Amino acid sequence: MGDVSGFTEDELLEAVRRVLSGPAPGVVLGPGDDAALVEPGRHLGVLTVDLLVEGVDFDRSSYTARDVGYKAVAVNVSDVAAMGASPRYGLVAVGLPPSVDARWAVELVAGMRAAADEYGLALVGGDLSRASEVTVAVTLTGEVPEGGAVTRAGARPGDRVVVTGALGAAAGGLLLLRAPASSVAAVVASSWARRLVEAQLRPRARVGEGRTLASAGATAMIDVSDGFAKDLSRLCAASGVGAAVRLADLPVAAELGELSRHVPAEPLGLALGGGEDFELLAALPAEGVAKARAVLLERFGTPLADVGEIREGSGLVAIDEDGAERPLEPRGWDHFAG
C-alpha cells in the first residue's frame, strides 16, 4: 500500500468511509455526502470536541494507529459521560503528515470505529487533510434527558467529593512508555505494568457511571483529564466553592507502588496531578454516596471513593493523615505550559 501522497483524497476518503460506521440507529445518511443526516433527538443535545496532536497528546513510537484512534474517541466520550449523558454521533477531522502511509490512516479510523462500537455511537462524518503531524479532532453529539445533565457549576458546601475508579494509572503508563527500555525491560511484560500502559493507551470512558452519578443526585461533575487537583479546582471555580481532600482516601492506582520501585515515580503525586485518568469526579450530597457506590460496583464493577468535601469559599486544601491542612496546588497537564 502506497503512502498517503500516493492516494488521491477521494480514494483515501473512500477507504476511511468503509471503516466508519455503517447503518446505525438514527442515522438517515452517513459519511460521504456534504453532511450527515440524523434523526432529531428527543432529549437535550450534548456537543463536545477534543483535539489530539502528535507530540503533545501522543507519539507514534508508543501509540499504534489504533491506539490513537481509540483514545481520540474515548476522551470525547468521557466529556459526554461527565455531563451524565450518552453519546450518539461522532465526526472526525484528521490531519496526516506525508510520513504516514494509507494503512496507518485506515488503522487510525479502525481504532475510532472500535471505540465508537464499544460506546454505542455512530461515526457519521469526517474530513482529511495534510498536516505536519498527526492531528485528530473528534466531535461528539450526545443526549441527556431534560433536567438530567450535570454541569461543573452546581456543587454546594457540604457535598461529598467522590471519584470513580483509581487515579494516576495513565500517568504511570506514560512514565513506563517514556522510560529507557533498559530500565524497564524486566517488568514491561508484567501484568501491573501492562495495566498502566493500557490505562494510558486505551483509557475507558465512564458513561454508565456518569448516568448513575447523575441519577444519584450529583450536583457537579467533571472528568479527570488534566489531573485530579486541576480538574477539581475547575469544578470548584465553576461552582463558586472550595474543597478539602483527604489524601489518605484518594484511590491511588495500586500499580503505582510497583512502578515506583523501577522508575522515579511518586504515586500520590501521579494520582493528584497525572491526568488522563478519565475517571469521573463529582460533588454528591452525602446521603447519596452509599447508594451510588453500591450501584456502581454492582452494575459496572467500578469503585467509588469518597475523598473529601465541598466547602464554602474558594481554593483547595489537602488534609494529611494527622488532620493537618495545607493548600493543594491545582497542578496538572497544561497544553501551553513552557
Place this chain on the structure above:
Amino acid sequence: MGDVSGFTEDELLEAVRRVLSGPAPGVVLGPGDDAALVEPGRHLGVLTVDLLVEGVDFDRSSYTARDVGYKAVAVNVSDVAAMGASPRYGLVAVGLPPSVDARWAVELVAGMRAAADEYGLALVGGDLSRASEVTVAVTLTGEVPEGGAVTRAGARPGDRVVVTGALGAAAGGLLLLRAPASSVAAVVASSWARRLVEAQLRPRARVGEGRTLASAGATAMIDVSDGFAKDLSRLCAASGVGAAVRLADLPVAAELGELSRHVPAEPLGLALGGGEDFELLAALPAEGVAKARAVLLERFGTPLADVGEIREGSGLVAIDEDGAERPLEPRGWDHFAG
C-alpha cells in the same frame, strides 16, 4: 500581550470563550463545561466537519487571523447549505504553533464569531492545543425538515445542471495573493482585484440559496469546494449518472478577464478547476429552473446559470461553442496530490 506559551491553557480558553457566542436561541449551556447543551431540534439533524491546515488551505502571510476564522466557519456552513439545510451550532478545535501570539488566537476566534453571527449559528464549544501549524477543525450541526434534504445522489437523466453565482473568483484571488508583489502592485487596489481576493479570503456560503434550490425540487446538490468539474463528477458518481456541460454557459467570474491581463491565468480553466467558490451546484428538473432563478435573484441577488444536463451513463463531457463534445476531466483541488 504575550505569546501563547506565556498563557496557561485555562487563561487562553477563557479569552476564547468570551469571544465565542453568548446566549443564543436553543443554547441551554454554552462553552466552558465538559460539553455544551442544546435544545433538541424538531427537524432532521445535519452534521459536518471541515479541517483547515496552514500551508495547505491558507497561509498566514496572506490571511489575517480573522480571515482564517471566518473562512473555517463559512466553508462548513457551505456544506450545510449544500444539503438544503440551515446551520444551528458550531464547535471549533484549534491547534496553535508557538509562533502565534494570544492576540492572533483571539482574532481567529473573532473571525469565527463574525461568520457565526452572519449565518445565524451559535458557537457552543471548542478545544485548544499546541500544533506545528495553525490547524482549525470546525464542526457544525444544522437542521432540515424531513424530506427536505438534498443529497448528492438523486440526479436523474434529463435534469438540468445549474450553478449559483460565478466560478473561478476564489482561485483568481489566490493567484493574485501568490503573485510577486511587483507584478500586481499596480492593480491590487482596483475593485476587480479586491473582489477576487475577497472571494478567496472571505467566501460566502449560500444558505438561503440552498434552501431555495431544495424547495424548487433540486434532485442532487453539492457545493463547489474543490472545483466545478471535480465536484460535478462527485455528484454524478453518487447519482450514477453522467453530465454534459456547455462551456459557453459557465458563469466565469468577470474579474478573471482583467486578471488574465496581469498574471498568467486562464479564466475558463480557473472556473472549471479552481475550487473554493462555495457556489452551489445542483441537478434540477427543467421545469423548476426559471422559477428558482427568479427567486434567487429577487431574494438574494444571486444569479443561477443553467450550464448543462444530466445524462445516462457516467463521465462528464464538455460541449464547446461549435457543439463538439470532448471528455471533461474532473480536475480540481486534491489535498494529497503530489
